[in-house]
Amino acid sequence: MKTNKLILVTNDDGIFAPGLASLARTASQFGDVVIVAPNSPQSGMGHAITINQPIRLNRIHTFPNMDAYECSGTPVDCVKLAKNVILKNRPIDICLSGINHGSNASINIIYSGTMSAAMEASLENIPSIGFSLLDYSFEADFEASTEFVSAIIEKALSIGINNCNLLNVNIPKLKKNEIKGIKVCKQAEGRWDEEFMEAKDPRNEPYYWLTGKFVSSDSGTDSDIWALENGFISVVPSGHDLTVYKAIQTNKYFETL
Amino acid sequence: MKTNKLILVTNDDGIFAPGLASLARTASQFGDVVIVAPNSPQSGMGHAITINQPIRLNRIHTFPNMDAYECSGTPVDCVKLAKNVILKNRPIDICLSGINHGSNASINIIYSGTMSAAMEASLENIPSIGFSLLDYSFEADFEASTEFVSAIIEKALSIGINNCNLLNVNIPKLKKNEIKGIKVCKQAEGRWDEEFMEAKDPRNEPYYWLTGKFVSSDSGTDSDIWALENGFISVVPSGHDLTVYKAIQTNKYFETL
Numbered sequence: 001m002k003t004n005k006l007i008l009v010t011n012d013d014g015i016f017a018p019g020l021a022s023l024a025r026t027a028s029q030f031g032d033v034v035i036v037a038p039n040s041p042q043s044g045m046g047h048a049i050t051i052n053q054p055i056r057l058n059r060i061h062t063f064p065n066m067d068a069y070e071c072s073g074t075p076v077d078c079v080k081l082a083k084n085v086i087l088k089n090r091p092i093d094i095c096l097s098g099i100n101h102g103s104n105a106s107i108n109i110i111y112s113g114t115m116s117a118a119m120e121a122s123l124e125n126i127p128s129i130g131f132s133l134l135d136y137s138f139e140a141d142f143e144a145s146t147e148f149v150s151a152i153i154e155k156a157l158s159i160g161i162n163n164c165n166l167l168n169v170n171i172p173k174l175k176k177n178e179i180k181g182i183k184v185c186k187q188a189e190g191r192w193d194e195e196f197m198e199a200k201d202p203r204n205e206p207y208y209w210l211t212g213k214f215v216s217s218d219s220g221t222d223s224d225i226w227a228l229e230n231g232f233i234s235v236v237p238s239g240h241d242l243t244v245y246k247a248i249q250t251n252k253y254f255e256t257l
Numbered sequence: 258m259k260t261n262k263l264i265l266v267t268n269d270d271g272i273f274a275p276g277l278a279s280l281a282r283t284a285s286q287f288g289d290v291v292i293v294a295p296n297s298p299q300s301g302m303g304h305a306i307t308i309n310q311p312i313r314l315n316r317i318h319t320f321p322n323m324d325a326y327e328c329s330g331t332p333v334d335c336v337k338l339a340k341n342v343i344l345k346n347r348p349i350d351i352c353l354s355g356i357n358h359g360s361n362a363s364i365n366i367i368y369s370g371t372m373s374a375a376m377e378a379s380l381e382n383i384p385s386i387g388f389s390l391l392d393y394s395f396e397a398d399f400e401a402s403t404e405f406v407s408a409i410i411e412k413a414l415s416i417g418i419n420n421c422n423l424l425n426v427n428i429p430k431l432k433k434n435e436i437k438g439i440k441v442c443k444q445a446e447g448r449w450d451e452e453f454m455e456a457k458d459p460r461n462e463p464y465y466w467l468t469g470k471f472v473s474s475d476s477g478t479d480s481d482i483w484a485l486e487n488g489f490i491s492v493v494p495s496g497h498d499l500t501v502y503k504a505i506q507t508n509k510y511f512e513t514l
Contacts, residue, residue, distance in 0.1 A: 041309065045303070046306070048303045049303070050301070054465060054466045055464065056464055081453065084452055085455070110497055111333075123449075155510065167511075181512065181514075184505055184511050196341055210307060210337065237504030238500060240364055242499075244496040247494030247496075
């Protein structure tokens with residue numbers, strides 16, 4: 001099903017990440033793919049944008065039959081450059097971000113450059129999907145889930161995404177025949193249990209290096225973490241409105257100050 | 258009202274920003290203030306964290322009667338270092354971020370390092386408030402709103418924040434007697450209308466520099482933008498769950514793939 005869709009592909013692991021190549025290949029079945037991705041790894045960049053310095057943007061020719069650009073900025077910068085500079089005035093049918101090397105389930109959506117790029121596109125009313133595979137390895141097997149990734153993109157292009165325009169898709173690290181299917185679910189509650197490695201540099205000056213592990217605190221069966229732990233691909237319809245509506249009325253006492 | 262509260266103060270404009278000094282001074286009425294802030298401006302850093310390189314942390318002595326540290330990382334890194342390294346094992350009563358030089362109303366909460374620092378603390382169940390003044394100037398007048406800022410902190414410390422633990426507080430650029438009061442409201446819908454300045458460097462290589470202006474698309478009277486445009490301080494109870502709940506059921510067709 002090759003159509004005339006215009007598909008923007010980006011990520012946060014960088015232009016040479018195998019996950020990006022896999023996603024671009026899958027996307028190319030459905031239309032014209034334009035890749036705009038960072039020229040260096042940008043994991044954990046969240047929704048950062050580059051405002052205090054210029055951004056470089058270079059066309060590269062390593063992706064057969066696709067327009068591809070590498071950019072010195074953040075994942076969100078990539079989307080802004082794609083929309084405003086590279087594809088100026090051309091409507092983008094869908095933005096696909098990933099496939100991320102590692103999970104973006106639960107609260108990791110907040111830290112993730114991959115998901116922030118997808119969210120940036122969704123802020124521009126472009127339907128967007130961020131894909132992540134629960135395998136941090138550079139040699140992760142992206143082929144096991146290709147049929148699902150392809151089917152999700154096709155569905156989003158043909159039917160759309162209802163009531164929001166951003167999906168957070170996470171894929172368990174399983175063989176093809178072990179993936180049980182797809183669950184549309186909510187973002188699990190969780191947190192990072194962190195510590196800092198503390199060490200001294202060659203000049204005996206201290207430095208700190210962030211490390212930690214994610215801990216789910218969600219015991220429900222309706223969350224992305226539950227779906228992933230039970231062999232399903234998780235799909236969380238996501239948005240950008242951080243208002244806690246039930247807290248508006250209950251905090252009206254601040255109005256009496 | 259000096260109490261024994263432990264108050265973490267941070268920001269994204271950097272350790273020497275006047276907005277930080279103003280907030281720390283106000284906070285010091287209520288307990289022991291510990292400042293941990295970036296050593297360089299980090300506006301627009303969103304929820305970025307530093308994972309691929311070490312972070313430096315240095316104690317500084319420019320804030321009378323306060324512990325203060327400057328950090329080479331992002332605003333979110335500052336909160337993580339404060340919790341895990343500097344204040345290890347001491348419960349933080351409240352995290353205050355800002356006062357930001359410039360608005361963080363509407364969707365700007367997503368791009369804001371100031372609000373992301375506050376959100377990071379809230380993810381650790383620390384009640385948190387991000388403050389922003391609608392004046393980008395380094396010489397902005399933070400004193401006009403000091404009484405309101407003080408009253409909001411006092412209320413949050415004494416009564417708490419109901420049903421969430423993060424407030425996004427924006428302050429209009431007005432004289433003291435022009436501020437009409439406080440509105441507890443929702444995050445306005447809006448977007449950035451952007452373009453990139455395109456130019457050539459001394460070697461004739463192109464570069465791009467992000468510029469743009471915020472455009473509200475919210476016509477309601479219940480939003481932060483409305484409150485600010487009408488002379489009120491806006492308080493938006495905010496959270497970290499990006500799930501669009503009404504879209505879970507309506508996107509179940511993805512489960513049939």
